[in-house]
Amino acid sequence: MKANLKTLKKHRIYSEEFKLQIVHDFESGQFSVIQLEKLHGISNPTIYKWIYKFSTFNEKGSRVVEMKDSSTQKLKQLQTRIKELEAIVGRKQISIDYLEKMIDIAKDEFDIDIKKNSNTPQSTGSKHIKKH
Structure with missing residues (x-):
């Protein structure tokens, strides 16, 4: 008898310090969003969300162009x-x-x-x- 298993969606929670570090890495020009995505395994929209939330240069509604x-x-x-x-x-x-x-x-x-x-x-x- 097979158990009815649901695939669990992984939901990771990141510390604010980690998010700020990602935004800092992006703003310093050290890494692009794509590089950060590959390096940390974080989705592109998530990184942009953090940039809009924590960035000192970018505001929501403005477009980040790399x-x-x-x-x-x-x-x-x-x-x-x-x-x-x-x-x-x-x-x-x-x-x-x-x-x-x-x-x-x-x-x-x-x-x-x-x-x-x-x-x-x-x-x-x-x-x-x-x-x-």
Whole structure:
């Protein structure tokens, strides 16, 4: 004969000191809610409830947004990439200014309009061009 057994729902009771420690760990940035959940085996909603109850920064009705380390790292990488691209653009602009100056000098010294594409004779290589 089998006994009619009910599965007992485990109901754990945590001390206020423990709850405050969890909230402190979260607020200090030491752990994310997901990390605390896995570390202590506490459900995600329970941890958020404690944060809203005991936190000095978060109030009920406001949303707690966590920036993951990967998000922070990605942001830093993007900022670094922006700086690199700005430096590249600066160097390219210097190069463009230099080449435009060379074109102006070629026009003045050798009477060649490099910017004008039509009816321009092809280069004969390294032969010197004599001014008439």
